[in-house]
Amino acid sequence: MTARIIDGKTIAVELRGRIAAEVARVLSTHKLVPGIAVVQVGDNPASSVYVRSKSKAVAEAGMRAFDHKLPDDVSEAELLTLIGTLNADPKVNGILVQLPLPPHIDAQRIIASIEADKDVDGFHPLNAGRHATGLPGLVPCTPLGCVLLAKSVLPSLAGLEAVVIGRSNIVGKPLLQLLLAENATVTVAHSKTRDLPGVCRRADLLIAAIGRPEMVRGDWIKPGATVIDVGINRVPGEGGKSRIVGDVAFAEAETVAGAITPVPGGVGPMTIACLLLNTLRAACAQNGLPVPLL
Ligand code: NDP
Secondary structure, eight states: OOOEEOOHHHHHHHHHHHHHHHHHHHHHHHOOOOEEEEEEESOOHHHHHHHHHHHHHHHHTTOEEEEEEEOTTOOHHHHHHHHHHHHHOTTOOEEEEOSOOOTTSOHHHHHHHSOGGGBTTOOSHHHHHHHHTTOOOOOOHHHHHHHHHHHHHOSOOTTOEEEEEOOOTTTHHHHHHHHHHTTOEEEEEOTTOSSHHHHHHTOSEEEEOOOOTTOBOGGGSOTTOEEEEOOOEEEEOGGGOEEEEOSBOHHHHTTTOSEEOOSSSSHHHHHHHHHHHHHHHHHHHHTTOOOOOO
16 A cells, blocks of 8 residues: 655645635635734744744735843843733734744743733643633644644544654643544554554554654555644754754655655644634634634
8 A cells, every 4th residue: 555645735735825814814805814923032043944934924924023132141021021022012913932942031021921812822821721621722733734634634633543743732631632532543652652653553643742753654544544644853964964854754654544744744734724714713812703613
């Protein structure tokens, strides 16, 4: 069997097109331009790349980006003051603080200081609680992207055995809630799980969010299963260059799985598309408009 490749790039482009059309509609009918503030502390090259691509995507969707680049030695108090200003600004519908933050700043305190209805990353404890109890709220972008990719090849997730490897607050735990909401039967595995290959072999839907290059082997996968690979790992490549691989050994997995996401070009592009979706939804909710499903 050769797995169907789930083309995250194309699916993300289509979603971004639908978002841009909806942004144009709310502009013409309600004079509303959704706006997102992206706050970066320091000059981490990887963060700078992410921030640039987020700002470009925001502009392409017809939204406003307010970029705030702060020096590495900015104090926690100064950052909290900026967030307070953004919380109070009606032009700013979403606030994203690029992580990681320098060690002298308490990231949890910063996340908790963001107005929950502007928390487009979906990391605020209030949004995590809303999500866990089935209340409407903003959902983290990467897990949301994973579920949209799974649903692009599976007509329904109801009743499926889903296994998520990884239990972080930003990927694994929100995936548990999202998959439960889709009526899947969910197992969340982690570093203390016994017989991880055996657990994975039960999965109709296997989602790997580990951060270990190519850890999931082909013989861990149930024939025909759908595999979503969240991992982004830089490994040495040919000629002294590095290359990016996922958490799944793709060449082995694609001979067993029914459908699989590549790395790069799978989950990554969906994360930014879902950030735009969250910003649009936040802007609509804050202005008393129906929240678009898209
Ligand atoms: P974390 O490091 O926060 O979590 C990793 C999880 O994997 C933990 O729950 C850990 O278990 C588990 N784990 C680690 N080693 C093993 C093992 N040997 N066996 C079983 N489980 C293990 O990572 P994140 O959730 O933040 O990210 C995961 C991956 O996804 C990374 O590669 C990251 O770069 C990528 N990522 C990609 C995004 C995208 O846009 N595509 C966005 C966010 C992340 P335990 O809790 O027991 O320690």
